[in-house]
Amino acid sequence: MTVQDLRPDLELELALVPEAAPGALLGGAVLDAADLHSSLMDPVLDSMTFLNEVTHRYPDAISFAPGRPYDGFFDTEQVFDHLRRYLDHLRDRGRTPEQIRDQVFQYGPTAGVIRELLAKSLARDEDVHVAPESLVVTVGCQEAMFLAVRALIAWPADVLLASSPCYVGITGVARLLGVPLTAVEEGPDGFDLDVLERTLRAERGQGRRPRALYVIPDHANPSGTTMPLATRHALLALAEREDFLILEDSPYRIVSPGRQLPTLKSLDTGRRVVQLGSLSKTLFPGARVGYVVADQPVVHADGSTGLLADELAKIKSMVTVNTSPISQAVVAGMLLAADGRTKELNTETAAYYGRAMRATLDELDRALPPALRERLGVRWNEPQGGFFLAVDVPFAADNQALARSAGEYGVIWTPMSYFYPQGGGERSLRLSVSYLTPAQITEGVARLNRFIRAEANARS
Structure with missing residues (x-):
């Protein structure tokens, strides 16, 4: 089944166009899909x-x-309330009218202007305690995936693993970047650690380096499964033992009823987890604000050190430059309304x-x-x-x-x-x-x- 099968009228529309050379028909240069x-x-x-x-x-x-x-759950007027709340917050913190104007109208720092508020929210909502400098504010979680995969999959032998079935966004990122992706098949009850261990052995046996594993541990898209607490601990231990990183994407926790299991990042004592975050489900999707927590130290050839977040910001500067200051301001206003506790908002x-x-x-x-x-x-x-x-x-x-x-x-x-x-x-x-x-x-x-x-x- 193709789009043509669903649009039989399309064939008729094309048939009505006078016969002409392909370039003339399509209005100039014709590109071969190949x-x-x-x-x-x-x-x-x-x-x-x-x-x-x-x-x-x-x-x-x-x-x-x-x-x-x-x-x-959405009311258009709320957008103005949230924006005003954030502007008042900036004023109360001593920003001049000119500084406030620039923060809203100008590009702003690549890594984002609301990292402090996001770090505070992560601590209160998820017991994740990281410095604001460990975060990069992204254009939705999709950009967070792009930045992380681009930075981490660096060599021809590197491979990205993904719990399968998986969100098509990570598959699309891998395809667009030309990154090899290997599926780690879920069992009937969800993520299977034994399958992951076999996959790691198989990849290494073929001369490849499993660099990172993408997983949605809570109410996964598309399967709806949730990773048990014991499996979370075992996965972190395996990542430490086998030397790979975990890309944790968990946008459905706070919009799910009942007490949630701890995130992988909150259990992470070895900085093995790069947390990919989205505010689309918890606040509102139209803002297109996400984030990535990347607190892993990076050591450069000259001996200087920084954070993985700094490296991701470099990539972002060449992709989206920065995340919309207006979107960040509205999201910040929502966070301020609940003192960083998005669980209360949801x-x-x-x-x-x-x-x-x-x-x-x-x-x-x-x-x-x-x-x-x-x-x-x-x-x-x-x-x-x-x-x-x-x-x-x-x-x-x-x-x-x-x-x-x-x-x-x-x-x-x-x-x-x-x-x-x-x-x-x-x-x-x-x-x-x-x-x-x-x-x-x-x-x-x-x-x-x-x-x-x-x-x-x-x-x-």
Whole structure:
């Protein structure tokens, strides 16, 4: 299934264009796709394009695809309140009107202007105690991934490991940077330390150096699994013993109900964890503010020392120059409102997402009771937080099935195969529960139930 299959009108539109030489038809120079970077042909990039096309093609379908916060928590006027609060904060700290103006309107330091507030928030929310100089404020967590991978994967033998299935953002970064990525396959219950150890041995046996492991330990995207506390301790010990770093990405903790396990970074006594952070889920996605905690010492050839954060800032200066001062100011105003405790800001949102997850699981259980799903070969996990759960089905949950689901049954989901960098997940789909109202969840699961039964029966 391609975009062309979903846009049959596109062929007609092209047919109506008068015949002409390719350059004239397209308005000048014509580029051969083969001459562009090979990552642009990667299925990872095409998969999201396809999903977006399906969503636009069937606007009335209920979509369990977007992993975005619920719109009902946002009020446009709040943006101005947050901005004013931060400006008042700067004034109260003795900044002149000219200094305040420059901080908002000018580019500002590459590493960010709100690092002190972020460091304070990490200490209060997550028991992560680092100096502000250890942080770099990024354009979302995606840039944090880019900076970390670019800095750490330095030599031809270096390889990036990723717990699989994994967030497509890290796969995309690896593809764009030409970095080799090796999947560490999850087991039925999530991250498997034995598989990681076998992977480390296999990589080294082929002359490669496993440099860093990317993992989402809490309510992972896409699987929804959470790493047990004992596994966290064992992973940190293994990283110390086997000499690799851990890229910890955990954006769903604070928007999940109940007490959360400690982050890997808060347990990290050997500076093995580079923490990739996002404020998109906890504050608001439109700000596009993330961060990276990189407190690892770096020793230079001349004997001088610095921090990995300093090196990441050098890369950032050539990528985005700096993160929007206006976005940083609004985020800072939100942090000031809760004295750095974003958990307090998210009490209501965490409860809402918890109810959404529970409602989705309850509706699935009602629509497909145990005896029926056993007969059909359908199963799902039961995450205790986050936005996502995975459903195993007895048919290929591919792009063709997605198009049928959207067009004939009015429900959209995401193929889990999108999240396996080295193949897998062909008979599983991801449901995101965060963006829908309770009524949409009820109707959406009913539509999904009809689709699953029809597909399963068609193959029986």
